[in-house]
Amino acid sequence: MQPLVDKKQLLHDTIGYILEEELIEEMSKIAKIRETVQDEIIIHVGDELKMIPIVVYGSIKVSRENPDGDELLLYYIEGGDTCAMTLQCCVRKTDSQIKATSMEPSLLLMFPSEYMQLWMDKYRSWREYILQSYHTRMLELMETIDEIAFMRLDERLIKYLTDQAKLLGNLELHHTHQQIADDLHSSRVVISRLLKQLENKGAIQIRRNRIILKEI
DNA sequence: ACATTAAGTGATT
């Protein structure tokens, strides 16, 4: 039994401002609901994507991953957004180049990938939505490239912490040093030392599995 | 009480 969720209402609330009524109507009929728990991996590298996801609420992090398990966080996806990489995969029928992880309990609406093309032809608002999505993702990618190229690790760490806090709406982060090291593609020891410095400066407090920011 | 996992530290490159 499908849970009592008004998909049409959800669509209205998340992307209703940009999509036309007719499309919302069509989408609400075929949408599948997917709920994720914290740290659930939604997409693995190499997965063949058969569904386009749109995030209703929660937050998803998208990272690059090589076969050795080395990682690098690329950008986040929040409510109302979709994943640009997914869109590409759906059209070209290629495997996923990225990994998507749920950062908190989240709700996604899933649409079979064949609708991607169909709606492209049929709805002007869908084209705009997709283009806009690509654009913001592109900007975010450039931002992270800047960070990697020009910022020192301690600055990146501070940005990472505040970004996470903002995204999760909580000054307390439940991350291990290892997880942070993975996201920033650094090593646990280095992160531990930098965090220690921040704690000495009074910017944060460190507990096991927990980092408490003083302010954003 | 013991095992496991997270975090801290000094030395080396």
Add this chain to the structure above:
DNA sequence: AATCACTTAATGT
């Protein structure tokens, strides 16, 4: 800034 090798601390069984 990364890695090694080890210690110490917190937590689960």
